[in-house]
Amino acid sequence: MTSSDLQEQLNIKAINLLQEDAxxxxxxxxxxxxxxxxxYCPLYEEVLDTQMYGFSREVDFAVRAGLVxxxxxxxxxxxxxxxxxxxxxxxxKKAEEREM
Amino acid sequence: MTSSDLQEQLNIKAINLLQEDAxxxxxxxxxxxxxxxxxYCPLYEEVLDTQMYGFSREVDFAVRAGLVxxxxxxxxxxxxxxxxxxxxxxxxKKAEEREM
Numbered sequence: 318m319t320s321s322d323l324q325e326q327l328n329i330k331a332i333n334l335l336q337e338d339a340x341x342x343x344x345x346x347x348x349x350x351x352x353x354x355x356x357y358c359p360l361y362e363e364v365l366d367t368q369m370y371g372f373s374r375e376v377d378f379a380v381r382a383g384l385v386x387x388x389x390x391x392x393x394x395x396x397x398x399x400x401x402x403x404x405x406x407x408x409x410k411k412a413e414e415r416e417m
Numbered sequence: 418m419t420s421s422d423l424q425e426q427l428n429i430k431a432i433n434l435l436q437e438d439a440x441x442x443x444x445x446x447x448x449x450x451x452x453x454x455x456x457y458c459p460l461y462e463e464v465l466d467t468q469m470y471g472f473s474r475e476v477d478f479a480v481r482a483g484l485v486x487x488x489x490x491x492x493x494x495x496x497x498x499x500x501x502x503x504x505x506x507x508x509x510k511k512a513e514e515r516e517m
Contacts, residue, residue, distance in 0.1 A: 323420040327427065331482045367470065374471035375478040382431045384482060 331384035335376060339393055342368050346397075346404050353411055362408070365401060372397070431484035435476060439493055442468050446497075446504050453511055462508070465501060472497070 318326075345368065349361050376394055379385040418426075445468065449461050476494055479485040 318420045320418045320420045320423040323423050327483065334478065334481050370467065371471060371474035374474050378434065378475040378478055379482070381434050382479070382482075382484060383427065384484075 328384055331379050331382075332389065335372075335379060335385065335390075335393055338372055338375060339397055342372060342397055343400065346400050350404055350407065353407055362405070365404075369397065369401065428484050431479050431482075432489065435472075435479060435485065435490075435493055438472055438475060439497055442472060442497055443500065446500050450504055450507065453507055462505070465504075469497065469501065 342365070345361075345365055349358075349365070352358075373394055376385070376390040380387050380390045442465070445461075445465055449458075449465070452458075473494055476485070476490040480487050480490045
């Protein structure tokens, strides 16, 4: 194997690992979205924030270690952040409805 | 460069990055140890816990991405955990003294 083959292999592996972890967070967001009306769990937000923090540290490490381009790292993170923002907006709306 | 040279280079880079981040947490622990008697800040524990969590995610990623052997990753983490345990013991002792 040449060194550029190896670099490519390691890069693909790293991106796949990050995508796996992003999917887990995505799943958490989906579950909470589905349960908005029925079972609201306030701990969910804290769990999601912690997961997001851990994930951002993973992405940052992958970029610094030269496995993932900075742009790709930012893209993966910001996609998750957008979905999280949609969830939080929905949660806030629900909270306001409960207060009425 | 051969692929084994590249692998070695990436591994060294990854370990150096982890060591850098471990040193930052080490520094936080030291500062809090030095300030035990004078300025106790209860937020410090939360900051350290968060930093430790983020760091453990980095280490885990480095191991999964094939950059760092599992044994090395565990070593770096458990060294930090031991230092953290010493700090928490000292903090508890201080708290007990204050209560007397």
